[in-house]
Amino acid sequence: MIKHHLNPEILMSYAAGNSSSSVSLIVASHITVCSKCRKEVSFYEDIGGKVLEESLSVETKAETLDIILSKLDGLNSELITNTIIENSSFKNIPVVLQKMLPEGNSLTENWKKGIGGIKYFDIDMESVNKDLHARMLSIPPGKKLPNHGHEAQELTLVLEGGFSDENGNYNVGDVAIEDENNIHTPIADSEEGCVCLVVYEGNLKFKGVFGPILNLLKI
Amino acid sequence: MFLENYIETVDFSDKLPCIEYKQEKHYLVLKSAVKDKELTYLISRVADFKDKSAFSDLFKLVGPRIKGYLMKLGSSDIVAEDLLQEVMLTVWRRSETFDRAKAAVSTWLFTIARNKRIDMLRKEIRPQLDPLDPMLTPNQEDSADNVYSSKQESLKITNAIEQLPDEQAVLIKMTYYEDKSHSNIANELRMPLGTVKSRIRLASNRLRKLLEGQIYD
Ligand SMILES: [Zn+2]
Numbered sequence: 001m002i003k004h005h006l007n008p009e010i011l012m013s014y015a016a017g018n019s020s021s022s023v024s025l026i027v028a029s030h031i032t033v034c035s036k037c038r039k040e041v042s043f044y045e046d047i048g049g050k051v052l053e054e055s056l057s058v059e060t061k062a063e064t065l066d067i068i069l070s071k072l073d074g075l076n077s078e079l080i081t082n083t084i085i086e087n088s089s090f091k092n093i094p095v096v097l098q099k100m101l102p103e104g105n106s107l108t109e110n111w112k113k114g115i116g117g118i119k120y121f122d123i124d125m126e127s128v129n130k131d132l133h134a135r136m137l138s139i140p141p142g143k144k145l146p147n148h149g150h151e152a153q154e155l156t157l158v159l160e161g162g163f164s165d166e167n168g169n170y171n172v173g174d175v176a177i178e179d180e181n182n183i184h185t186p187i188a189d190s191e192e193g194c195v196c197l198v199v200y201e202g203n204l205k206f207k208g209v210f211g212p213i214l215n216l217l218k219i
Numbered sequence: 220m221f222l223e224n225y226i227e228t229v230d231f232s233d234k235l236p237c238i239e240y241k242q243e244k245h246y247l248v249l250k251s252a253v254k255d256k257e258l259t260y261l262i263s264r265v266a267d268f269k270d271k272s273a274f275s276d277l278f279k280l281v282g283p284r285i286k287g288y289l290m291k292l293g294s295s296d297i298v299a300e301d302l303l304q305e306v307m308l309t310v311w312r313r314s315e316t317f318d319r320a321k322a323a324v325s326t327w328l329f330t331i332a333r334n335k336r337i338d339m340l341r342k343e344i345r346p347q348l349d350p351l352d353p354m355l356t357p358n359q360e361d362s363a364d365n366v367y368s369s370k371q372e373s374l375k376i377t378n379a380i381e382q383l384p385d386e387q388a389v390l391i392k393m394t395y396y397e398d399k400s401h402s403n404i405a406n407e408l409r410m411p412l413g414t415v416k417s418r419i420r421l422a423s424n425r426l427r428k429l430l431e432g433q434i435y436d
Contacts, residue, residue, distance in 0.1 A: 008423035009401065009416045017333040017345075018400045025346035032352050035359050042322070043427065048333060049326035050376035051395045055291050057283035061300060065278050068307050069271060075312060095349040126344050153412075179413070 002034045004167075004174035010155075011037055015044030021125045022134040022199040025100060026155045026175065029197065032094035033173040092172075093159050097197065100124075101136075116143060123197075134199045139163070139188040154178045154200040161192030258324040259317075266314035278307055281324075285332055292336070292398050305335045316350075336398070379429045387422035390415060 006027060013019040014027040031038040100123050102110045111119040117140040125134055141161075155177055162171040165186040170176055188194040258280060264273035285306055289299040309331050317327055337345045349355075376395075380388050393399040393407075401419070405412045 007416075007420060009419040012394060012419060012423055013401060016394045016398070017337055018394065018398050018403075020400065021343050021345060028346045028348045031348055032354050033356050035356050038348070038356075039359055042326075043431065044423075045330055046323065046326050047376055047426065047430070048329040048395060049323055052284065052288045052329045052332065053325040054375055054377055055284055055288035058287040058290055058296075058299070060282050060286055060303065064282070064300060064304065065275060068278065068304050069275065071304075071308060072271065072274070072311055075308065092354065094354050095352040096346050100346065 002036070002171075002173040004170055004176060005034065006030055006037050006155075006175055007177060008040065010177075011040050012044045012047075015041045016048060022123075023155065025097065025123070025125070025134055026157050026197060026199050028096040029094045029157055030173065030175050032096065097159075100134075111138065116140070118143070134197065137194075137196050137198055139194045139196075141188060141193040142190045143188045143193070145186050154198065157197045158194060159197060160195035161189040163188045163194045163196075255319075255324050259319045262310070262314050262317050262324065265311060266317065274307075274311060277310070281328060282307065285328060288332065289336065291396060294336075294340075298340075302332070302335050302339060305339065306332050309335065374429055376430075379426055382429060383422050383425055387418050387425070390419050391422050391426070394419065 010019065010023065010027060011031075014024055019027065027037075027041070031041055110121045112121055114120055119138040121136050123134040123136065136159075139161075155175060156170075158170050158172050158174050160172065162169060162174070163186045164170065165176075167176070258277065261273045261277040261280075264270040265277065282303060286299045286303050289302050290296065294302060306328070310328070313331070317324075322330075334345065334347070337343060380391055383391065389408075390404060393404050399407070401412060401415050404410070405415045408415070
């Protein structure tokens with residue numbers, strides 16, 4: 001049961017199409033497992049539909065339809081196919097995120113070793129904006145992180161295990177939204193530890209839940 | 220629903236002075252009454268029979284509207300034409316996946332146009348929900364019929380936005396009509412990012428009340 005959700009402004013921005021690629025990744029992953037936020041995204045897409053529907057018509061060029069018709073032959077229909085990517089390290093993560101990870105067994109090899117038994121690797125968002133970061137993080141069971149605050153927004157999605165902080169327990173599917181006003185002392189689940197996806201926009205520093213660790217593992 | 224029986228007289232340049240509208244002389248006055256139902260029928264003809272004449276009718280009904288939408292969001296005439304072609308080719312290829320129980324025609328077209336804009340203009344990947352992901356949790360209980368009918372009765376978005384306080388309305392317009400991210404909005408309006416977010420949050424609650432008569436939380 002998901003307890004910690006994304007907020008309306010993040011969901012609206014995703015639906016309108018102006019969230020960054022890394023925030024879109026965390027939204028798409030969360031709404032795969034969260035019907036509440038998925039329904040909210042549908043509502044914001046309906047607003048987009050209304051904006052389209054209420055737009056003024058602009059006459060198309062005379063030849064536009066013929067050009068389109070000439071391209072139809074030989075164009076296969078695009079039934080969205082079920083893409084399950086065999087990934088030996090993670091079976092239970094959303095397809096949208098699996099697609100972004102290195103394929104097959106190579107994932108295990110892609111983990112980099114950090115301090116205190118923490119493992120991590122960066123996801124290549126192929127973005128022109130170098131201020132966007134998406135990182136997979138694996139924290140060992142019971143690992144406690146030091147007190148810390150934040151300067152900007154950072155989003156953390158739990159993929160395996162979980163963690164707790166002053167705001168409660170975060171389990172699989174839960175999202176932690178960190179901003180400048182929070183102070184945290186997160187502790188990874190005592191049995192399973194925690195695997196999570198962390199995205200951050202802005203300066204080159206991670207300052208969220210696992211910010212201190214991310215900063216020690218500088219890119 | 221999509222192209223209702225009203226004559227377009229709205230001049231958006233009044234309401235959104237920040238956007239330049241260059242091709243005003245090409246704006247059409249649309250008088251025909253076309254229902255969402257008819258568009259759904261045309262899409263089903265394309266899906267089931269690859270019916271090019273149904274596809275052509277669909278293009279004539281929605282093409283100019285999609286082009287107008289793309290230009291409203293800042294595309295030039297040339298770019299809007301290119302994008303429109305891409306959108307219509309995707310409509311052809313994806314027609315089988317359209318499910319009216321899940322989305323109105325306008326919403327479906329919006330998501331296709333949105334994704335094409337991002338692909339072409341931002342040249343950036345956009346991670347998206349996979350509708351066939353085995354991990355997908357079931358939808359919430361309320362029936363699709365109820366959702367759909369409540370949407371049909373609802374206000375026009377322009378009217379709903381007018382009912383927001385000005386300070387919130389401007390942020391919703393920048394989000395949907397100008398494709399601005401929160402940080403773009405904050406920079407442009409010289410407003411703290413937190414204020415942008417909290418105002419959008421207030422506006423989203425208000426819009427849900429206005430458009431759906433309900434609050435999610
Ligand atoms: Zn949620």
